[in-house]
Amino acid sequence: MYKQPFVSFIGSGNLAWHLAPALDNAGFSVREVYSRDSKNAKALVGKLYEGEEKKDLDFTDSKSTIFVIAVADDAIESVVQEIVLPGNAVLVHTSGSQPLSVLDYATTENSGVFYPLQTFSKNKKVDFKDIPIFVESESKEVEKLLKEMAKSISKKVIKIDSRQRKALHVAAVFASNFTNHMLSISNDLLKEYKLDSELLKPLIAETITKALAIGPDDAQTGPARRGDLELLDNHYAFLEENEEVAEIYKLVSQHILDRYHS
């Protein structure tokens, strides 16, 4: 009746919230969701066809084959220590930064990594089709299964090793979390001077469109790019009441200066 193996999720955070229903829809039926936060587990179960909440980490009697750990990085180890798996279980984690070896102490040798590279927030829909998924395993068989599961939801499936995955994750922090934080700082400034945050939206959209089209190095503009030291000092002084923001201004500007003017 079911062509694909059943899946169980450990975790109900931002990633699980989007990944579990996507896999469920694609035929990798998600049957169980365990979460320390039972309310979240129930909410996620509500998005599945035949899933139910699992109250503990003893999966001895589970009908699932694939167990997906989708918890915060610092909680993976304790899940690995506690979890009890059925025979032939495949255990994967979804972290960008944790090595495959973090699963070494689990009661299965069939372990792997299944890392979708995207920023997930519960209240923002995502389409997995264009999200690259990075898989890793020491077992050819597990690798094949993970690739199959990845291909069921994404057009872009890539095998990489743990070292590359960490570089990718750090790069993603700069490209996503830090760019987003620059936008937060920018919004704070607009608010402080009673300016509508809408005003910067065309600039932000064009900045990214341009960077993606011609590459960020050619796309760079602004005072540091031009080497306008007087203006940099002027801006730094303007920000002096907000010491941390001024420090970020100085450090990033210096780094841009070094890149283009040395």
Added chain:
Amino acid sequence: MYKQPFVSFIGSGNLAWHLAPALDNAGFSVREVYSRDSKNAKALVGKLYEGEEKKDLDFTDSKSTIFVIAVADDAIESVVQEIVLPGNAVLVHTSGSQPLSVLDYATTENSGVFYPLQTFSKNKKVDFKDIPIFVESESKEVEKLLKEMAKSISKKVIKIDSRQRKALHVAAVFASNFTNHMLSISNDLLKEYKLDSELLKPLIAETITKALAIGPDDAQTGPARRGDLELLDNHYAFLEENEEVAEIYKLVSQHILDRYHS
């Protein structure tokens, strides 16, 4: 024959390159282009209907009414000192960060600011329609003329004062130049680990789409947002060979931590 006053440009950099032809097209006929770089001036003239290169800053016999200074911020002062204007000339600068008063020493009292907020690169087309243009003048008449000129190319024309304009410009540096630089750092990391820079594009696009849709504060994710100190240390150590990048990682992460966890 011509409804709108003639315009002369001083400067032929990224902004002039896009703004002069846009105004020219909209009926504010750009007749003269002066630039220290004669080759650039000639190239820009080539994009105009009836413009010609001006070889010096003596505009005594010019038929233009509006003189647009579109040079680097640190070159505005020397232009103001050298320029000779005809009677009734309106002199404007296009800088985000220079006060209106930088034009005080010019030989006209009709001065103003005409600041289109966008990132301009010569090899990337822009559509002025959605670019907010900020105008400022102490003269109601000049303000009216600048608003008219701005409205000829943009749907969004706003009067602000010099203090707000500076805040806007600093905010724009964070939102545009610094976000772009985060993408440069990210690309460097991918290159170093032999990963295709295409891989991060869906993440980058989604990051910005999400930030624009739900606001950057709600959109933030990642290790600092989660308060995952162990992972932050781990990433910092990973970057240790590149001291400046590691410093940026630390400072921005600390600022995100402070924002969400204090």
